[in-house]
Amino acid sequence: MSQVLVLVEHGDGAVKKVTLELLTAARALGEPAAVVVGPPGSAAPLVDKLGEYGAATVYVAESPDVEKHLVTPQAEVLASLLGQTSPAAVLLPSTAEGKEIAARLAMRTRSGILTDAVGVDADGTATQSIFGGAVVVKSRVRTGTPIVTVRPNSVTAEPAPARPRTQEVEVTLPDAARGATVLERVVEEKGSRPALTDASVVVSGGRGLGAGENFALVEKLADALGGAVGASRAATDAGWYPHQAQVGQTGVTVSPQLYVAVGISGAIQHRAGMQTSKTIVAINKDAEAPIFELVDFGVVGDLFQVVPQLTEEIGKRKG
Ligand SMILES: Cc1cc2nc3c(=O)[nH]c(=O)nc-3n(C[C@H](O)[C@H](O)[C@H](O)COP(=O)(O)OP(=O)(O)OC[C@H]3O[C@@H](n4cnc5c(N)ncnc54)[C@H](O)[C@@H]3O)c2cc1C
Numbered sequence: 001m002s003q004v005l006v007l008v009e010h011g012d013g014a015v016k017k018v019t020l021e022l023l024t025a026a027r028a029l030g031e032p033a034a035v036v037v038g039p040p041g042s043a044a045p046l047v048d049k050l051g052e053y054g055a056a057t058v059y060v061a062e063s064p065d066v067e068k069h070l071v072t073p074q075a076e077v078l079a080s081l082l083g084q085t086s087p088a089a090v091l092l093p094s095t096a097e098g099k100e101i102a103a104r105l106a107m108r109t110r111s112g113i114l115t116d117a118v119g120v121d122a123d124g125t126a127t128q129s130i131f132g133g134a135v136v137v138k139s140r141v142r143t144g145t146p147i148v149t150v151r152p153n154s155v156t157a158e159p160a161p162a163r164p165r166t167q168e169v170e171v172t173l174p175d176a177a178r179g180a181t182v183l184e185r186v187v188e189e190k191g192s193r194p195a196l197t198d199a200s201v202v203v204s205g206g207r208g209l210g211a212g213e214n215f216a217l218v219e220k221l222a223d224a225l226g227g228a229v230g231a232s233r234a235a236t237d238a239g240w241y242p243h244q245a246q247v248g249q250t251g252v253t254v255s256p257q258l259y260v261a262v263g264i265s266g267a268i269q270h271r272a273g274m275q276t277s278k279t280i281v282a283i284n285k286d287a288e289a290p291i292f293e294l295v296d297f298g299v300v301g302d303l304f305q306v307v308p309q310l311t312e313e314i315g316k317r318k319g
């Protein structure tokens with residue numbers, strides 16, 4: 001069975017959830033092989049988790065150079081592995097970084113690329129949701145090795161324990177890959193909430209909140225559900241919430257198990273970033289709001305009455 005290379009996203013000694021989703025998707029296409037690119041010592045703490053989700057091989061590409069350059073080390077390592085292993089496909093997370101690595105890899109190896117897939121079938125057919133989700137496209141790469149980026153949260157990660165063998169891979173960076181050097185890294189201070197793109201529950205607030213301080217309602221609901229907080233562009237443009245939380249065409253794309261839209265009308269640009277969510281709930285006082293076209297459960301009502309009651313009820317049920 002051919003290998004399917006999966007680029008591992010990791011940080012702080014842990015595998016990011018999207019990698020487990022990619023390993024799950026990879027199993028349909030061939031034998032999953034995880035590729036860890038990082039500074040020396042970064043792979044060892046990850047191997048067990050990667051094995052738990054079916055990685056039969058873990059390629060370890062460690063070098064102090066990795067942290068000095070953005071994306072090029074990953075692209076170089078994958079290009080070299082692609083030459084050595086002739087995999088059935090390469091899967092990467094559909095993040096800004098993952099897509100850039102995928103594009104570089106596709107150029108380097110003259111392969112076809114599909115980005116923002118929300119699913120990959122056993123025959124390599126990828127499903128994409130485009131034009132703000134109005135159209136579903138099925139595509140298959142016909143040139144070179146299929147390189148597919150998969151949106152976080154579109155595949156449910158399922159364990160399939162394997163005992164991975166590890167194999168070291170040399171990190172060789174030609175001059176062209178050293179063109180830009182990272183001078184400093186500033187780590188964003190994180191609260192206790194999950195990251196927006198990883199979260200299985202996202203509660204987003206929009207202009208209906210009326211003021212930045214009312215985002216406290218959204219935060220309390222998100223905390224009751226163990227979720228992340230998102231926002232519409234109207235809310236972030238108004239300075240009510242940080243731009244990093246913007247969900248939509250020009251913000252982050254999320255695909256959680258549960259998306260709760262609070263005081264958001266459901267403009268096409270917002271829908272583009274959340275409509276592949278598994279269950280969508282909206283609270284809006286306007287029964288005609290377009291968001292209600294895509295909800296699984298809608299509440300027509302004043303968010304200032306509904307959200308506190310909902311948060312309280314969830315709190316009670318959690319005991
Ligand atoms: C090129 C481009 C890119 C864009 N990218 C994005 C993007 O990435 N993300 C994004 O979100 N937008 C984006 N937009 C903006 C988008 O078109 C909308 O303007 C925006 O999503 C509207 O945000 P909203 O739903 O919060 O506000 P509104 O459309 O003003 O909706 C507010 C909603 O709150 C409801 N409401 C008001 N008061 C209450 C209350 N008390 N209780 C309950 N409900 C209440 C109203 O009925 C209304 O439906 C983009 C626009 C353009 C042109």
